[in-house]
Amino acid sequence: MSRAPSRVVIDCDPGIDDAIALMLAYASPELDVAGVTTVAGNVGLDQVVDNALRVCDLIGPPAAATPVLRGYAGPLARALRQPDEPVHGAYGLGGVELPAPSRAAHPGHAVDWTAGQIRAAAPGEFTLIATAPLTNVAALLHGHPDTRERLKEIVVMGGAAFAPGNTTPAAEFNFHADPEAARYVTESGVPLRIVGLDVTREALTPLADAEALIADGAPVTAAAGRMLSHLIDRYARRHTVRACAVHDALAVAAAVRPDLLEWTDAWVTVECAGEFTRGALVADVHGRTGHAPNARVASGVDAEAFRGFLMSRLRDRYGAARLAA
Numbered sequence: 001m002s003r004a005p006s007r008v009v010i011d012c013d014p015g016i017d018d019a020i021a022l023m024l025a026y027a028s029p030e031l032d033v034a035g036v037t038t039v040a041g042n043v044g045l046d047q048v049v050d051n052a053l054r055v056c057d058l059i060g061p062p063a064a065a066t067p068v069l070r071g072y073a074g075p076l077a078r079a080l081r082q083p084d085e086p087v088h089g090a091y092g093l094g095g096v097e098l099p100a101p102s103r104a105a106h107p108g109h110a111v112d113w114t115a116g117q118i119r120a121a122a123p124g125e126f127t128l129i130a131t132a133p134l135t136n137v138a139a140l141l142h143g144h145p146d147t148r149e150r151l152k153e154i155v156v157m158g159g160a161a162f163a164p165g166n167t168t169p170a171a172e173f174n175f176h177a178d179p180e181a182a183r184y185v186t187e188s189g190v191p192l193r194i195v196g197l198d199v200t201r202e203a204l205t206p207l208a209d210a211e212a213l214i215a216d217g218a219p220v221t222a223a224a225g226r227m228l229s230h231l232i233d234r235y236a237r238r239h240t241v242r243a244c245a246v247h248d249a250l251a252v253a254a255a256v257r258p259d260l261l262e263w264t265d266a267w268v269t270v271e272c273a274g275e276f277t278r279g280a281l282v283a284d285v286h287g288r289t290g291h292a293p294n295a296r297v298a299s300g301v302d303a304e305a306f307r308g309f310l311m312s313r314l315r316d317r318y319g320a321a322r323l324a325a
């Protein structure tokens, strides 16, 4: 018997891998996406909202069924710091120009709207998937504390528990962008899955897959392939491989197929003060602090299975063969 789909909100900052994550989420019948909330991160909030609207138009869910909402334009406790390098291209989607959005953002605020969605669902039914700085999520848990008990879990793309960071030697971008928010969320008591660089950098999408998506030629697959090609180009300059991590899509995959990853239970927190370690995810895997685990940290991934999962979901839902059928 198939289970009812999990009701989810995706909090994101598109961003190429956020865009691929949205495509994957809407291609996954295990998820019932209530809406898309946005926060400043890879690019400024206005651009993030515009990108989210364009991506949602492209992948086709009707506007009423999948509202896009504006969230915070920067961290609440510090100044906004955007990436030094335009990893995602000037406008955040790797130079891929999608048609201007046919819809406007929902007039509500991302945080209050999400609280309403969680309250409207049965307790333990709702999952948040966060693929951006955790400003909105922290504001939700702080401003609407009753939602903590009602959430099934929060799946976070962020941090690097056992591996080096990608923004500083110690910190990953999403946690470094708003460490106070990341710390608040990790210590909130809500069940947490953390998908960090430890696994996202082990599950690379090769150029051959980007080229296959472009060759498929359907609007969504072609756009995904072109965005991934941009990211692979950027990645190759630093890592000398013709492949890229699609961090945020792995977080969506973790919500749908947690069995694609290995999980280590640990008490986790985020360093907010260190001169060189601000934004670092600290995972107490050996129980040295005496705190009970508050998170499941992804510590291994079946990279080939993820690669196949992502490609087949994108092709089956959006590919030319499906459109022709």
Ligand code: BDR
Pocket (backbone or CB within 6 Å): 015, 016, 017, 018, 042, 087, 131, 132, 157, 166, 172, 173, 174, 247, 248
């Ligand atoms: C994270 O940072 C962003 O650039 C990506 O979209 C992803 O969410 C990876 O460190």
Ligand code: CA
Pocket (backbone or CB within 6 Å): 012, 013, 014, 015, 017, 018, 041, 042, 131, 132, 248
């Ligand atoms: Ca992101």
